[in-house]
Amino acid sequence: MKFYKVPGKQMKFDELFRLLNFCKTIQTEGTDPFDLDVKKFLETLKQYHKKWKSLDDLLLDAEAIAELAKIIELQGKWIKDRSSSFYIDPVLLELKLKMLEPQQLATAFFKSWHPIISLDRITPQRLTEGLAYWDALLPLGERIDEFPFPSAVKSTFDIEDLIELNILSKTEFDDSIRAVLNELEVRGRIEYHDFIYGASFETSVKKAYLTSYLVNEGKAELDINPLEEEVFISPSYYTNVNAQAHHTQSRSIPISLSYEDWLQWMQKRNQE
């Protein structure tokens, strides 16, 4: 304690700044708030208290008290967290979670699960309300403002943008398209998903993207059988040979790809 008895002004500030920085480090780094000796901190402030003269001195004193209050609050929270029944060493739990099989994790969940019991039912009253709402609803043409067209042009990147941003090079993109076309020429007419899907979902999506360019440029054609819900793709020369004089109007065709669909396709392929 003798150390604090006759401090010079610079010494006072150094000591206080050091303590203030320590408080801030605890708050930002999340270290143990009990590393700070609160009692000693208060004694230090008490030693200096009578020597404060200027407004700056008092402001520094107030700041120190405010920081100390934050640390005490953190200490309270720290005790609350660790005394709660939920406190478990995160490292231990992480290790345990990594060791457990998915089956064991699922069993643990089911054994601690008390599902909510809730039913949905449409009542005659709700149906009447729905009908009244329908009757009051104006035709779509008169409510077009409620469904604005998305400003897609402003928010999407096309291939030119990507090339301009040096994310992709034109040669690289052309090579990728040529590789997909070569593969299609080798495989001939084939079911679209069988052609697109591959060993990983990521490459499948990439291939679908590149294939859309082939179809756009007329190098490949899609043949859709709506009844069987089948889509076939073939290189253009293949279709031309089979239906030379058959001119069809071009149109956009959305074909969905999903991770679940890809998984099913993989399972089916593995079974075969």
Add this chain to the structure above:
Amino acid sequence: MDAEEESGIRTERKVKKAAQLLFFRRHRIPGVKGWELKKALGDDYVEVIAVLNSVLDTLGMEVKLISEEGGEKEEGEEKKAERDRFMIVLKSPVIEKASGERIDNIAMLSATLAYIISKQGKVPRKAVEEFLSDKFPKQRVYFAIDRYIKQGYVGEDDKALYIGWRTRAEVDRKALLDLILS
């Protein structure tokens, strides 16, 4: 009809109404707020719920109070109860299959919840993604986390994940951690 009989009939009617309100979904999130029950059943709604609870108990169910701030409330805190959500849950844990979810998804959910709880209830989404991708492909992890958020098991705020309302209502978090550590 004497006064006692009349009061019994009135209570029975209120209990039936409370059961309908709690069993059938009225909002996107199941359950009913305390003030809604008060409006529908009267000032003695807490007593009515207590009677309903004793009936449900014989069927292995119970009415649970979930606060909006988090944590469960003990019965008796009537003032706070008006802001709380009342819902019916199964009293005993379900051992048999009671969900159409794939085992992988349940395993990921279980690990996610335990991980969040162990980190004092809030953790960056990226940390959870990295943790889960130790055992599952990243695409599936992203998809699963989005689903848990949509289902209400996990909440997301500023790229951080926290325990959602549905976990607070359905999962005995202490039991989950004990089972994982045992």
